[in-house]
Amino acid sequence: MNINYDRTLGAFLGCGMGDALGAPTETRPTYLIKKDIGNGDYTFDYTVPLETTLVAEYPPARRLGIATDDLSVSYISALEFLKDGKITEEGAKRGLLEWSKIPEYYIPHSGPSTRDAIAKLVGYYALEDNRPYVEYDGSHGSYPLNKASTNGAGMKAFVAGVFNPLDPDKAIDDLIVYAGITHPNRIALSAGAAVAAATAVAMDEHSTLDKVLDAGFYGAKEGYLRASKIYPSVTGSDVVERMKLAVGIGLKYSDDFDRCITEMNDLVGLGIRATEAIPAGFGFMVAAGGDTLKAIHMAMNAGDDTDTVGAICGSMCGAYQGFSGITNAQYHLDMIQKANSFDLCEVARKVSELTTGK
Amino acid sequence: MIAYNKILGCLVGGATGDAMGAATEIRSRKQIHEFFGGDVKKFYAPPKDTYARGSKAGQITDDFSVAYVTARRIADNKGVVTKAVAKKALLEWSEVDKWFSRFAGPTTRANIAKMKGTAPDVNKFDPANLFTPVNMNAQSSNGAGMKIAPVALFSGGDVDKAIKIAITVASLTHPNQIALAGSCAVAAATACAMNDDADLFKVVQAGLYGAREGERLGAKYHENAGASVEERMKLAIWVGLTAKDMDEAIDKLGSLVGSSLAANEAIPAVFGLMVAAKGDTMQGIYGGVNIGDDTDTIATMVGGILGALNGVESLPAKNLKFLEKQNDIELEKLAKDIDKILNGKA
Structure with missing residues (x-):
C-alpha cells in the first residue's frame, strides 16, 4: 500500500473510530459509562447509543457505529477542499453548509460555535425558530468570544494535517483558514493547530512519537500567535500549559x-x-505509545466529551500508524462506512493523489 | 467563642472581592493591564463592556448579594439553616432587579426558573428542552461556591457543620457533585478560618477535606462528567506554593488551572491564590481581581475565607462604610446578629 495513502486513510479512520466508539459514552462520567454501557466494566466496542445520549436528539441516528460531528464535519469539509484542490475559506464554508443539511449530524451535534457560524452564513438559526443572526456588537466585551474557546476546531483539525503531509507550518495556516470560520478564537485555533501540525508530521514514514509531540507543541504556540494577528483577545487557560500536564500524565501512567x-x-x-x-x-x-485503538479505548472510557477526545487522539495516532498499523482496521472501517454512508477509502485516495501529485 | 472581627472580616472581605472584581470580570490579565494600566487594587466603576456596566465603583454583583440575602435570612431564623429558609432567601434575592436580572449565572437562573415553575428565559434552546440528557455538565459551575463563605459563618467554626450547611443551601441551585465539591471546599475553609487557632495551613487542609466530602455528598444528587475539584486544588496549591512571587503565581494559575465559571477551575484558583498570597487578605483579593475571567467570583471567595482568617483589620478601614453605602446593605448589623447567635448573647 502507498505510504501516504495508508497514513491518510489511517487518520480518517482513527477520527471515525474515536468518534463512533465514543458516541455512546459521550457526556457520561466513567462510573456511569461502566454502569449504563459496559455492564459494570469498561466498554471497548461499538454499542447502540442509549436514549439519554446526545445522538438521541435525532432518534433515527441511534445506530451501531454512528458517527457524530467529529468525523462528519471532517469528511464533508475534505470533500469540498478536494473540489478546490486545496484548503480554502470558501471550501470550508461550503462544507459547513453541506453538513448542516444532514439532520442526523447537524441536529444533535452542532455545538454553539458551529451553530453560530452556520447562522452567520445563512442569516438565521434553523433549529431555533429561524431566529435571525445578529452580528455581535461588542457590548459585552470578550465574553461571547471567550465562550467560543471550544474543542470544535481541534476535532476536525487533522484534515489540515493530511492535506499538508510533512509541512506543519502550512498545516497550521490552513487550519486557521479552515477552522477560523467556526472558531474565530485564539484558544480554539491554538488547540486546532496543535492537532494539525502533529498530524502533518505523523504523516512522515520516518516520524517518531517524539517528533509528532514536538510538532503538537509547536502548533499550539504558533497557532496562538498566528490567530492573534487576525482574531481578538480572549480569556482562558493556556493550551500549551495544559498539554504539558496531560503529556506528563500520559507518560506516568502508560502502563496503568x-x-x-x-x-x-x-x-x-x-x-x-x-x-x-x-x-x-x-x-x-502518549499513554498509548501512538497506538490508535489503545488511545481511543482510554478516551471512550474517561468520561465527558469522549468522542471528540477519541477523534483527536485517533486521528493523530491513525496518521502515525497508518491504516495498516491499526488493530483490526478492516473491522472498524466496515463498521463506520456502513453506519454512516461515508467512503473513507475514496476520500483518502483522492487526498493522497492531490498531496503526492499522483 | 468566635471572634466578632472574624465574622465581620468574612463579610467585608467577601464584599470587597466582589465589588473590586466587578470591574475586571471577563477580561484576561493582559486586557486588565491594558485597560487599567496595571493590576487593579482599588474600586473602579466597571467598564461598559462588562457584565457590571452601569454599576458604580464599590457595587457588588450576584456573588456577594445572594450570599448577603441568604445570610441575613438565616440570621433572622436564629441561625438555623434549613432548605426552606435558603429557598425563601433565594427567591427574595431573585426579585431584586439590580442583582438578579443583571447578574444571575446560567445555572442559578435555570434552577430558580424551575423552582418558580417558569420556563428558563436564557436556556430556551437548551438541549434539555428537546430531550432528557443524562447530564447537564455545564451546571458544574462556581455559583455554589461564590455564595457560601458568609453562609458558612453559621457553622460557628465547625467544619463538618459548614459542609452540611453548604449542601443544604447550594444544592438548591447546583445539585451536582462538582459544583458542591467547590461549595463545600469554600465553606469548610471558612469554618476552619473562624477559629482562634486557625492558620493558612489548616484552612487549606480543611478546604481539601471539604472538596472530598462535597464530592461524596453531592454525588447523591447527581454525578456530572468533569474534572475533579480536589485534584485541581492540589495542582493549584502546588502552583501557589512553588511560584517565585505573586505575579508568577497569578499568571501560572490562570494559564494552567484556569479561572472561568467552571467550579473545577475557579475554586482551585482560590486556594492557589491564598497560598501564593501567604494568607494575606488583600494580596489574595488582588490576586483574584487580576487573574482574569471570573475575577469577581474568585476574589469574593478569597476575601470571604481570608477575611475570616485574619479579621476585619486585615482590610482597609474605609471599606465597610463605603460598601454599605454603595450597596444599601448592613454588614455591621449582620455581623452583630451572627455574633449574638454564635456566642449566645441573643
Missing part, C-alpha cells in the same frame, strides 16, 4: 489504564473546552 484515565479526567478534564479536550487527546496518544 485505570489511573491514566482517572488522573486525565480529574486534572486535565475532557470537556468541551479546547484547553481540556485537546490536551487530553495528546495525553492519551
